[in-house]
Amino acid sequence: MAKITLDNLAHSYLSNPASEDDYALKELNHDWEDGAAYALLGASGCGKSTLLNIISGLLQPSQGRILFDGKDVTNAATAQRNIAQVFQFPVVYDTMTVRDNLAFPLRNRGRDEAYVSDRVQEIARMIGMEDMLNKKARGLTADAKQKISLGRGMVRKDVNALLFDEPLTVIDPHMKWELRTQLKKLHNEFGHTMIYVTHDQTEALTFADKVVVMYDGRVVQIGTPQELFETPEHTFVGYFIGSPGMNVIPARIEGTRAYLDGSYVELGRGYGALDGKVEIGVRPEFARLSQSEGLPVKIRRIEDVGRHKIIRADFFGHDINIIAGEDEQVSADMNRVSFDPERVNVYADDWRIKGEAA
């Protein structure tokens, strides 16, 4: 496995990019730790595939370098990078059996048949295809073919990295969960450096040690699922992760207070003068409804989603969502919302401001 270094990396599909807006991938410096499982998460068109294709060598970056364990591979072809890739749609050899498909990368590397046989058996067990090993791939469902692609991607232990581009798109929903769990198990067992592209937050948060969130060609945060939840570094991370996402409300900050439409909330930290668009962000999990404490709101709707209730409220034209326990009673006179001060984040032009301990 290898540490992957991105050094001043950027990419534009235009031959003469004039401004930052012309870059599908904006400048990025980052070390992907050896042996860690990363998810690359973001909405469609944010640049995930562009970044993955640069790492795999399918795309030559217009700026910067990429290094595997300190060795510059920017100009190396995919085949020279010693990586395994699994794409959105199955890539299998139809005329071969499931066994031969799984064995292919190992035989290609000249591994002896005893090893190939053991390893294929092990992988077949992980993807739940032990009893299909002698079947031809032709005629299998898309679902089964994609499992073969996943298995083939994982069969070699000696690759520098395993890259997955939305690999579970064609997989049946209940099997998705199972395969994700298997991938995680496999990662724990073999410690491959894994990069997994997805636009699905559940997939990213359950699979990865660290999630790389992209927005508009830029990496806006790299963090553990807990960090993304507690301290979104950019308002996009707040909106995109969580269900519902973080509440973001325009505010004026003075010291340890945020003033909002004639009311104020206490902040857990102190702040100096802030320029630009200033907002506070609070997750619905850290908002509380009561009769007497906090901002005046109008309740618009209460949704019972089983595990908890989502209360949709309005604060002078701004949406505020509150998550309340399943057993919590909500009455018509509960028209105030308060926040845990420690959980209120402050943003200037969408980026989180750290503040000083109060």
Ligand SMILES: Nc1ncnc2c1ncn2[C@@H]1O[C@H](COP(=O)(O)OP(=O)(O)OP(=O)(O)O)[C@@H](O)[C@H]1O
């Ligand atoms: N070959 C190309 N030529 C020109 N522009 C491209 C090309 N490939 C992608 N783009 C543009 O680059 C931006 C990033 O695309 P990219 O495919 O990397 O995003 P993504 O996050 O992987 O999206 P998706 O999840 O839809 O695949 C988009 O604006 C896209 O239109």
